[in-house]
Amino acid sequence: MSTTNPSSEASVDDHRGLRARFGRRPVAGSPAAAARDRRRSKQRRRLANVAGLMAALVLTGVGYSVVAPGASAADDSTGTASNAVEAGQELYTRSCITCHGANLEGVEDRGPSLIGVGEAAVYFQVHTGRMPLVRQEAQAPERAPLFSEEEIEQLMAYIQANGGGPAIPSGDLRDGDLAAGGELFRLNCAQCHNFTGEGGALSSGKRAPSLQEASDLVIYTAMLSGPENMPVFGDNQLTPEDKRAIINYVQTIKEQADPGGAGIGRVGPVAEGLVMWTVGMGSLLFGIFWMGTKA
Amino acid sequence: MATNTVPAPEQPKTLAGKAALEVDDRIPIAGWLRRTMNKVFPDHWSFLLGEIALYAFVILLLSGTYLTFFFDASMREVVYEGSYAPLRGVDVSAAYDSTLALSFDVRGGLFIRQVHHWAALLFVAAICVHLLRIFFTGAFRRPRETNWFIGVALLVLAMLEGFAGYTLPDDLLSGTGLRIFSAVFLSIPVIGTWVYFTVFGGDFPGELIIGRLYILHVLVIPAIILALIALHLTVLIKQKHTQFPGAGRTEHNVVGNRLFPTFAGKATALFFIVFGVCAALGGLVQINPIWLIGPYNPAQVSSGSQPDWYIGFVDGGSRIMPPWEIELWGYHIPPVLWGALGIPGVMFTVMALYPIIERKLTGDTASHHLLQRPRDVPVRTALGAMALTAYIVLWISGGNDVIAEKFDISLNAMTWFGRIGFILLPPIAYWMTYRICLGLQRHDREVLEHGIETGVIRRLPNGEFIEVHQPLGPVDDHGHGVLSYGGASVPKRMNHVGGARRAIKGFFRPIEDPAEVQRQAEQEARGLEAEEASRELTRSGRPAEGGRPSAGGRPREPRD
Numbered sequence: 001m002s003t004t005n006p007s008s009e010a011s012v013d014d015h016r017g018l019r020a021r022f023g024r025r026p027v028a029g030s031p032a033a034a035a036r037d038r039r040r041s042k043q044r045r046r047l048a049n050v051a052g053l054m055a056a057l058v059l060t061g062v063g064y065s066v067v068a069p070g071a072s073a074a075d076d077s078t079g080t081a082s083n084a085v086e087a088g089q090e091l092y093t094r095s096c097i098t099c100h101g102a103n104l105e106g107v108e109d110r111g112p113s114l115i116g117v118g119e120a121a122v123y124f125q126v127h128t129g130r131m132p133l134v135r136q137e138a139q140a141p142e143r144a145p146l147f148s149e150e151e152i153e154q155l156m157a158y159i160q161a162n163g164g165g166p167a168i169p170s171g172d173l174r175d176g177d178l179a180a181g182g183e184l185f186r187l188n189c190a191q192c193h194n195f196t197g198e199g200g201a202l203s204s205g206k207r208a209p210s211l212q213e214a215s216d217l218v219i220y221t222a223m224l225s226g227p228e229n230m231p232v233f234g235d236n237q238l239t240p241e242d243k244r245a246i247i248n249y250v251q252t253i254k255e256q257a258d259p260g261g262a263g264i265g266r267v268g269p270v271a272e273g274l275v276m277w278t279v280g281m282g283s284l285l286f287g288i289f290w291m292g293t294k295a
Numbered sequence: 296m297a298t299n300t301v302p303a304p305e306q307p308k309t310l311a312g313k314a315a316l317e318v319d320d321r322i323p324i325a326g327w328l329r330r331t332m333n334k335v336f337p338d339h340w341s342f343l344l345g346e347i348a349l350y351a352f353v354i355l356l357l358s359g360t361y362l363t364f365f366f367d368a369s370m371r372e373v374v375y376e377g378s379y380a381p382l383r384g385v386d387v388s389a390a391y392d393s394t395l396a397l398s399f400d401v402r403g404g405l406f407i408r409q410v411h412h413w414a415a416l417l418f419v420a421a422i423c424v425h426l427l428r429i430f431f432t433g434a435f436r437r438p439r440e441t442n443w444f445i446g447v448a449l450l451v452l453a454m455l456e457g458f459a460g461y462t463l464p465d466d467l468l469s470g471t472g473l474r475i476f477s478a479v480f481l482s483i484p485v486i487g488t489w490v491y492f493t494v495f496g497g498d499f500p501g502e503l504i505i506g507r508l509y510i511l512h513v514l515v516i517p518a519i520i521l522a523l524i525a526l527h528l529t530v531l532i533k534q535k536h537t538q539f540p541g542a543g544r545t546e547h548n549v550v551g552n553r554l555f556p557t558f559a560g561k562a563t564a565l566f567f568i569v570f571g572v573c574a575a576l577g578g579l580v581q582i583n584p585i586w587l588i589g590p591y592n593p594a595q596v597s598s599g600s601q602p603d604w605y606i607g608f609v610d611g612g613s614r615i616m617p618p619w620e621i622e623l624w625g626y627h628i629p630p631v632l633w634g635a636l637g638i639p640g641v642m643f644t645v646m647a648l649y650p651i652i653e654r655k656l657t658g659d660t661a662s663h664h665l666l667q668r669p670r671d672v673p674v675r676t677a678l679g680a681m682a683l684t685a686y687i688v689l690w691i692s693g694g695n696d697v698i699a700e701k702f703d704i705s706l707n708a709m710t711w712f713g714r715i716g717f718i719l720l721p722p723i724a725y726w727m728t729y730r731i732c733l734g735l736q737r738h739d740r741e742v743l744e745h746g747i748e749t750g751v752i753r754r755l756p757n758g759e760f761i762e763v764h765q766p767l768g769p770v771d772d773h774g775h776g777v778l779s780y781g782g783a784s785v786p787k788r789m790n791h792v793g794g795a796r797r798a799i800k801g802f803f804r805p806i807e808d809p810a811e812v813q814r815q816a817e818q819e820a821r822g823l824e825a826e827e828a829s830r831e832l833t834r835s836g837r838p839a840e841g842g843r844p845s846a847g848g849r850p851r852e853p854r855d
Contacts, residue, residue: 138705177384178380178381178383179380179381179382179383179384179385180384182381182382182385182589183385183589186467186589186592186595186597187592187594187595190467190589190595190596190597190598191595191596191597191598192598193598194597194598194599195467195468195587195588195589195597195599196587198599199598199700200598200599200696200697200700201598201695201696201697201699201700201706201709202706203705203706203707204705204706204707205704205705205706205707205708207699207700208598249381252381253381253587256381258581258584259398259399259405259581260405260409260580260581260582260584261409261578261579261580261581262579262580262581263581263584264580264581266584266587267599267697267701268468268583268588268599268600268601268697269468269583269601269602269603269604269607270599270601270604270607270694270697270698271697272416272582272583272603272604273416273603273604273607273694275576275580276413276416276417276420276576276604277420277604279576279580280413280416280417280420280572280573280576281417281420281421281424283572284347284417284421284568284569284572285424287565287568287572288340288341288343288344288347288565289340291340291343291561291564291565292338292339292340292343
């Protein structure tokens with residue numbers, strides 16, 4: 001079974017085990033225990049129903065991913081680089097060629113040329129599920145990746161082998177000065193991604209996505225490749241040290257607790273105004289209604 | 296001497312009484328105090344809205360004083376070396392540095408700062424809700440126009456005060472707001488550039504503006520607000536509070552509670568409620584996290600930069616204004632002028648002059664002390680709804696990028712919603728409100744004429760089904776009520792006139808014995824059974840003389 005998601009298999013087993021455990025009849029005992037058992041067996045039946053439903057759903061999902069086009073990639077694990085390139089080309093021919101062309105040259109009004117975009121662009125686009133594109137719209141939405149890590153590496157090898165381009169960085173991607181990263185973030189990133197990386201709207205349905213779910217490597221490859229409306233921040237604009245500092249800042253801010261209480265989305269005065277009118281003014285109106293009834 | 300057990304009023308025996316006498320000997324205040332403490336205030340929940348604003352202002356004064364102990368209103372550049380690691384080593388202004396120190400290194404500083412900011416948002420919101428109450432009930436009519444003008448001035452001052460306070464921490468968000476403000480100055484034809492250079496003492500941002508806004512924020516504007524609040528309340532006490540029409544209430548009396556002790560007790564309770572809400576918000580919900588926002592740097596800007604809610608409509612007006620650059624007599628008028636100065640200018644001018652406009656339109660120059668129900672003045676209510684709708688469209692447009700991002704809507708669609716909505720929605724709101732007012736008026740008249748629908752369906756001997764109606768008072772030969780509408784609320788359901796019997800008082804637990812209520816109910820039922828035989832129906836199916844139709848009883852005075 002060539003599944004793309006090993007974790008879903010594990011969860012199927014989990015649910016089966018769960019059902020087996022909950023479906024077992026209790027041993028009869030004293031009358032009181034029997035009554036308790038009846039109550040419990042009712043709860044168990046309910047739990048078993050839920051577990052069974054979950055298992056069925058997961059099975060359906062796994063089954064779909066097996067028969068779905070694009071995902072049924074060959075499982076020929078390749079040791080050598082040329083094998084990876086060939087496997088990548090195979091994947092490319094099945095899933096990408098319609099829009100990007102037979103020779104990576106791009107198709108007008110469908111997709112850009114991929115010559116020279118490098119493996120960094122492939123990693124970002126495929127790993128965040130933006131590619132393969134579901135449909136042509138303002139902007140590709142992020143979703144769960146369609147390809148496995150191995151398949152993504154094969155695709156990256158194929159694109160890198162044809163025209164080169166920015167490569168995946170190595171080492172600690174948070175190895176940079178925190179405060180300098182903050183300055184660079186506010187100077188280069190905040191105008192679209194917001195102070196706290198919460199994202200923001202761009203024109204005509206396009207948007208700068210939130211950075212809350214982004215991993216270090218995703219942020220790094222985004223800066224290298226400039227996906228969608230984002231500018232390319234090449235190594236001559238933001239040095240690798242700058243990029244690492246920015247990533248350090250973004251991830252530190254994300255993990256940091258809010259000392260003032262609930263963060264209310266960290267989007268600033270719009271959320272604050274909403275809380276003030278609903279919670280603050282709402283509770284005070286309730287208060288004066290209450291005082292009014294005590295007249 | 297020992298036989299004199301009842302002392303004369305001139306000779307107080309208690310320590311407090313003696314002290315009071317000593318004071319009154321030197322400063323004769325007893326007469327004035329007695330008159331004031333016996334002042335009667337009418338009781339209605341909506342009369343407490345202005346008080347919320349007053350108490351929010353008290354909280355602002357108290358918390359703001361604490362903040363001034365630690366805040367340094369200077370744009371001098373320093374290197375941040377405080378306890379917040381992600382900013383250590385960054386060049387910041389002394390204002391930003393001291394606000395961070397206030398937040399992280401002063402005991403209770405962050406809590407007080409957050410209470411101050413929440414109370415500021417609440418202050419303006421309470422003023423607005425209070426203003427709506429005054430408007431929709433016609434409380435601004437002669438002789439109270441003066442207090443309406445003072446109130447509008449207070450609203451404008453509160454907004455300016457809030458904007459100045461928002462700017463003081465010199466963070467990236469407030470600096471962006473100040474930058475927009477500077478652009479608005481520049482957009483004024485002829486004098487714009489001079490105003491700009493005067494305010495900033497040179498080109499933006501300069502080194503003066505935080506210090507100038509600080510003295511406006513902590514001294515000048517609060518002093519004016521305080522003086523105007525004092526005037527507002529003095530005029531209110533002198534003119535006496537308005538009241539809703541109702542039993543025993545006329546243009547020439549005030550029905551309510553005395554200032555002391557009932558009203559004072561309620562006011563104190565409300566102060567603690569307002570204080571509690573501000574403290575809860577300040578302690579539990581983060582507001583204006585300037586450490587996340589970063590220090591102001593004119594080279595930087597963030598998406599989702601918004602003003603606090605009360606300036607949002609100005610921002611919204613600027614956002615939806617089409618990019619029309621107009622040349623007039625050699626002067627350039629940029630579009631930002633219309634959104635940022637034109638709309639608020641028109642709004643506040645019309646608002647301030649509204650009592651005069653309405654007096655001119657209606658020709659009503661009489662003095663009024665009784666309030667109107669909004670439905671009884673459909674044109675005013677509909678105008679208010681129209682203005683409110685336009686305001687809300689502008690307000691939504693002020694946050695249109697955040698709404699677009701969170702709800703996955705195109706920002707362009709949000710902008711066009713603002714443009715079209717600003718033109719189309721207010722007239723629709725006017726029409727709908729007008730129709731609703733007329734409908735409510737008609738229903739009031741219908742209930743007065745035909746009585747309350749009881750929900751009791753009765754079958755007549757000829758097979759006809761009729762719903763039994765409960766008249767509110769005496770009826771004429773046709774079974775129609777003879778009461779006329781007096782501007783007071785008309786009971787519309789049976790439990791408004793005691794149909795559900797007496798309610799057991801208490802908020803969470805009953806504070807009176809339910810058995811007593813039960814006993815009364817049983818007694819009532821017995822009395823009704825005895826009278827059952829004498830009941831007769833009119834041709835229209837209503838009980839001939841009113842009474843409780845569900846049990847078919849004798850006429851009974853409506854209770855509330």
